Amino acid sequence: MDINDGTKTFKDLVKEVHEPGLCGSCGGCVSFCSAGELMAIGFGVDGRPKLLDEESCLECGICYMICPQIDILDKDLIDTYQWKSPIGQFKRIVAARSTNPGILKNATDGGVVSSILHCLLDKKIIDGAVVSKKTAQFAREPMIATSYEEVLSAAGSRFTGICGVEELSRFSTYSPTMFAIKEVANMDLIKIVVVGTPCQVHTLRKMQSLHVVPSHVVKFVFGLFCTESYSFDVSKKGEMEKILGISFDDIEKMNIREDFIIKLKNGETKHIPLEKMEDFVRSACLACSDFANDFADLSFGGLGSPEGWTTVLIRTDLGEAIYLDAIHHGFIEEFDKSQGESHNYTQERLGKITEFAKMKRNRALKNKNVDGNGK
Ligand SMILES: Cc1cc2nc3c(=O)[nH]c(=O)nc-3n(C[C@H](O)[C@H](O)[C@H](O)COP(=O)(O)OP(=O)(O)OC[C@H]3O[C@@H](n4cnc5c(N)ncnc54)[C@H](O)[C@@H]3O)c2cc1C
Ligand code: SF4
Ligand code: SF4
Ligand code: SF4
Structure with missing residues (x-):
């Protein structure tokens, strides 16, 4: 270093x-x-x-x-994880989904994140997982899940009404996962998974590279794709509701793929172009260059997969082993296997992810000087 x-x-x-x-x-x-x-x-x-x-x-x-x-430790990360442009190192890209109806109902996409966590807990490969739990309508906080029920309660992605440690009357799609990792040091957990956005995974991988306690107990890192997060003061709630064309009370779930997607309690789905959300994007996100969570063991998103399925980038040997184990034990199923060879889904998926990764990197370059290493 x-x-x-x-x-x-x-x-x-x-x-x-x-x-x-x-x-x-x-x-x-x-x-x-x-x-x-x-x-x-x-x-x-x-x-x-x-x-x-x-x-x-x-x-x-x-x-x-x-x-x-x-970016002082970026070179270390690039070497350790053999990063290459444009979306980092990976072995395979697939679409998969949970076989558990309870998880599928609550999940953001195909519930693969929650189902692999379920499998790892069930097989006692991990003691817990750092996830982010919905605590009330539009309220979410990081938590350490040590049971299937807790993993299930954290499935999905929603707006939160918190920011940092205090209640600040802000809405945000960002959840401060780092606080939960800190708590792990005070618990009797020796093997955990952390689920996080690319920025959180960057911090975590840097902690691991410096051996900062308790990063040694993090055995697997699950990364979510991330175009951007939104954050706004409660006074802007009306403005946001106008853009979405609904009241927050009508929202069941939300997600980002090629656009911002909201599922309403009445079963309807609305697609909002990302350009319309520009005013609510956090300034830190505009300078962030990682879309596909390049340093995770497994990266997950909806982009490139049919509705109800999760795109999975299998990156490391560890990631591949636990993904295959979850398939083997029937916790998840893979899309391609049942669809025949008539369509090149892998190329299509890769194309979309690469497009978003380049878009995000170009946006970051405009908003911040990125170093010569390409990150
Ligand atoms: C802020 C944000 C932006 C995203 N942007 C994109 C995007 O642009 N394109 C795309 O394809 N996918 C994006 N995703 C990923 C996508 O929404 C799904 O999380 C992913 O596809 C996994 O779906 P799943 O059904 O397998 O996960 P699930 O089984 O539903 O599990 C999701 C896991 O993520 C955790 N989680 C939820 N919200 C947060 C949060 N704010 N911070 C940390 N952990 C959280 C949950 O606790 C749960 O463990 C984004 C996710 C987040 C949180
Ligand atoms: S982004 Fe950097 S400065 Fe801000 S809270 Fe995280 S570590 Fe601290
Ligand atoms: S003591 Fe704390 S604030 Fe000071 S340099 Fe170290 S980590 Fe930063
Ligand atoms: S865009 Fe970057 S900074 Fe913003 S939440 Fe996503 S990973 Fe974090």
């Missing part, structure tokens, strides 16, 4: 990430601060990290290095 001249600390994060509006409030820096007990840093009322006691800062540089918006 190459730390450049002089260790950069939280004050540099403020200058390079907070001030340009790139902080995505993942919570990584606060959760894993080496001076956590001394409260060197914490959260401000705006949900963003803040220096609380400069004297307590140990100037270790951990907060700076693990931030997803800082």
Whole structure:
């Protein structure tokens, strides 16, 4: 690992990430601060990290290095995961779905994430999984699931009404998973899965590269595709409802594929072009270049698969082993096997994912200087 001249600390994060509006409030820096007990840093009322006691800062540089918006460790990640353009390393790309009707009903797409977690818990391969749970209508928080029932309760993707550690009357599709990873250190869990967006997986992989506790208990990393997340103050709720053409109370589920999709409680589905959502995209997302969660063991999205199925990018040996195990034990089924050879679904899927990955990378380049490594 190459730390450049002089260790950069939280004050540099403020200058390079907070001030340009790139902080995505993942919570990584606060959760894993080496001076956590001394409260060197914490959260401000705006949900963003803040220096609380400069004297307590140990100037270790951990907060700076693990931030997803800082590229100091990107070269290490590129080497470790043999990253290549445009969507990282992968062995196979498939569409699959759960065989469990309960999971299928609640899931965002084909419920593959929840079903593989179910399989891993059932076979006692893991002790728990860091997921994100709906706590009320439009309220969601990170949680550690240790049973099938808890995995099921966390299936799906919805708007949340939280941001950071405090209730801030904001709606957001982002869930601060890092806080739950911190909690794992206080629990008797030795093998866990983390499910996260690309920015969260970047922070986690950087923690693993620096051996920051408790990243050693994370045995598998499940990455979600991510074009963008939305965040807005409660005062903008009416504006958002106008764009969607419905009341929030009518929403059953939401998802992003080629557009923003909302399923209504009355069974209807509405598709909103992503351009219409532009005003609600978090500024950190505009500078984010990873769509397909390039450093995960398995990446999941809906893009490229028929409705009700999940696209799965099988990236690592570990990812392949647990995917095949879930098929073998009947927790999930693969789409292609039952569809014959008449259509080249793999190329079609790959084409769409590549298109979105390039679009996101170009958008990030416009909004932030990306280093010469291609990330
Ligand atoms: C913010 C966000 C943006 C996304 N953007 C795209 C996109 O542009 N294109 C695309 O194809 N797919 C996107 N996805 C992924 C897609 O919505 C599905 O999560 C994915 O296809 C897996 O579906 P599934 O039915 O197999 O998962 P499920 O079985 O429903 O499980 C989903 C898992 O994701 C966890 N989760 C849900 N919301 C969050 C969150 N906010 N943060 C962390 N974990 C969460 C749940 O706890 C659950 O464990 C996005 C997901 C999120 C959360
Ligand atoms: S102690 Fe280390 S991790 Fe904490 S604020 Fe200071 S530099 Fe960052
Ligand atoms: S993006 Fe995450 S790690 Fe970086 S400054 Fe914001 S909260 Fe901290
Ligand atoms: S677009 Fe990037 S920063 Fe925004 S939620 Fe997705 S992965 Fe995180």
